[in-house]
Amino acid sequence: MGSQEVSTVDWQGKHVTVAGLGVSGIPAARALHERGALVTVVNDGDDERARAQAAELEALGITVRLGDGATLPPSTELVVTAPGWQPDKPLFLAAAEAGVPVWGDVELAWRLRGDNGRKAAPWLAVTGTNGKTTTVRMLASILEAAGLRTAAVGNIGVSLLDAVLGETEYDVLAVELSSYQLHWAPSLRAHSSAVLNLAPDHLDWHGSMEAYAADKGRVYEGNTVACVYNVADPATEDLVREADVEEGCRAIGFTLGAPGPSQLGVVDGILVDRAFVANRQKQAQELAEVGDVNPPAPHNIANALAAAALARAFGVEPAAVRDGLRAFRPDAHRIEHVADIGEVAYVDDSKATNTHATEASLAAYDSIVWIAGGLAKGATFDELVTGAAKRLRGVVLMGADRALIREALTRHAPEVPVVDLDRTDTGAMSEAVARAAELARPGDTVLLAPACASMDMFTNYNKRGEAFADAVRARADESA
Template sequence: MSTDEFAGQRITVAGLGVSGISAARALAGLGATVTVVDGGDGEKQRATAEELAQAGIEVRLGDGETLPEGTDLVVTSPGWKPTSPLFAAAAEAGVDVIGDVEVAWRLRASRSGKPAAPWLAITGTNGKTTTTQMLASILAAEGLRTAAVGNIGTPIIDVVLEGEYDVLAVELSSYQLHWAPSLRAHSAAVLNLAPDHLDWHGSMAAYAADKGRIYEGNTVACVYNVADKATEDLVREADVEEGCRAIGFTLGTPGPGQVGVVDDILVDRAFVENRQKQAQELAQISDVNPPAPHNIANALAAAALARAFGVRPASVREGLRNFHPDAHRIQHVADVDGVAYVDDSKATNTHATEASLAAYEHIVWIAGGLAKGATFDELVQKSAERLRGAVLIGRDRALIREALARHAPDVPVVDLDRTDTGAMSEAVREAQRLARPGDTVLLAPACASMDMYLNYNKRGDAFAEAVRGLAAQDQ
């Protein structure tokens, strides 16, 4: 499809966030008449509305439910629920609703007539950002012009319109996939599936179905997690191009058509000449930072997608070595008195926290916050033998305390009855008291942060600051 598709259309953009602003500016620049609607009407929204008005874009604040008269198409920001009254009005008027990723996909053909950059797409409940960044690092090591886009970084519409790339590493959330019906990736991966965002999707089946959209129309490879059968089921259900292959990644010894681990070596038995008898070394476990089990799985998924694109093994190794994860993702902060302090504030649900806890042998666990409807019995059952102690913070900490009482009654628990931001300093001091040399004090909250902090980054910063305070006292 050409950029002319949107010219002359009356397009309503839902949401005045980063992706909404990007979509509005791009579509107006392509000749569409754009109106942005947003339920907010604060100082920040008004300032943004004034900026957009200078570009000829109308903004209606304080009403995100009414469909502007004459709308030909609605472009929604990812977070807007399918049950929004705006979309009900669009359906009644026979107006399609798509997302910013769908717009980018339709615009991906270069205006210069050069071939469109293929997309290597990644989704999953956890690990999406890290895997996408790993993949981009590997592609760059191969000398390819690439970028990590989608649910991270620069808005994807801006990248598609402004840059010329050989291939894009695209992180996609379930929200984005829901609104991207024509997306057809070169190759794609679903890293894992666990209950999340069910209030938005309505059910686990609907959530999984939206994740599975990433495989539709794949041309080369559908990458799945051998340890998570639900991801393989999504591959089986997908309608792909003839010749597209299912490629599994595993922390164990890989079978033919898989990538996996043998004697601390990441190996490929999928993209070699004789899959039955041959394996190609891609990297050492020590090349992955950090070498926690779930991060090794991320690296294998990224490697599989890169190999599907024809990347050489040496570039996989170099790209993994060059990659450094973002802050607050199982990040080592300091060692104090023989105890390691690790910040995984990004572990905001039980699935992510289970992976984080599995990375260490003896743990003093700092957890708690907003549970978002989660339960913790299964998490505690699987991790109990690793726990040296637990320090609980946040509004819903009682849910974790009760799960610990049921399934790990011998684990000492400190329940901090305060939700001010200073609670983290006390939590770190209590964790230090419970820890022994060789242990890991791990912030892996299994909960959202907004009861105490603006976001998980601020929570992680508070933890790191408290740990640095301990380290300074130790000197």
């Protein structure tokens, strides 16, 4: 299916099974039912919340089966799944054996775009192990600065189905896509896409690094204008080479160094474009200053360059890139400056839940007291510690798997003082901040960048970040 084509599926009487009650399953079931499909929702759970959701759908005439997400209902012609359901689930194996296609919510949204009779907005898509949400929000800010009707949607938490079927008629959508979503989106064809980086993540779901990378690479399939890759991460360029794109689609790199032709990069503190200019062999277009990026940490400048590349691929003028970056404010718990106390900066990067994100976070500061630990999810920390050792003033560890980080520190940074908090209660954060403050010196940064998931101690990384910020502010009040 070409990038500008809109699918016309006759849903009337089509037997569709929706896998999963949740943020994607419920809108999918409703949308399909409204179009005349015979919808059955299957769900593994059978708790009070699931029963309440089921009752709402059943009132519409949708069949719901709770406590049995494994069996393929008879007569099923299509399965639409929530993105997190693993590919080896019995439901999908049964579908494959029966020759029944499986789509994700992104695939369904792609097929339904334009279904309401309006022009189907093109998609500018972003994936990668880290930085997706920030880049998509930067991109949306740039597009808005250019006067375009847009929204940041997808894995960012805003339903793509709602975006394509809602009342607003968009000019273009900035779309964050996870590897799960891409796995189940066989016909997606974006205007332009970016893969920001690749590092081991979700390997339990994908089965191997190769499968994970292949699913990320699906974002480039059928692109019409630009495939944006990270010059510092050759694996992303490899995915561009392997992609089957529309004739004339270009490979566009972004780099923190001086850009070559068909690249965006940085020269003397200026973000410059040598890709979307009349003579890219000899000319470069100024887009913004490094100081226009908030915060101007290296990995965030890379995010800004990727967003700028996608915006420029869509024809956005340089001034809108600058204005959009200036207007952008990062989400909470992403390199968020909380306070300065006694010439020590306290920064919340609770969103750094894996080693790749934490590596980028640690690289943003020269002298760090690092607060880390939590659930390691199978990660190892030797490479992370080796790269950061010279920047570490001290380390405070907490959480279930803190010993793995402590052992890496013993091997690769034995001279760095380590405080090991033998506790996993939520109150440990206050003690962690207090002990970090004892280690810090004027000019240092106390950085919460856990390199681990939060669920051993906190509901999610947001709650962990809030606990850090609360502890820091309480300390600031005491010292005022």
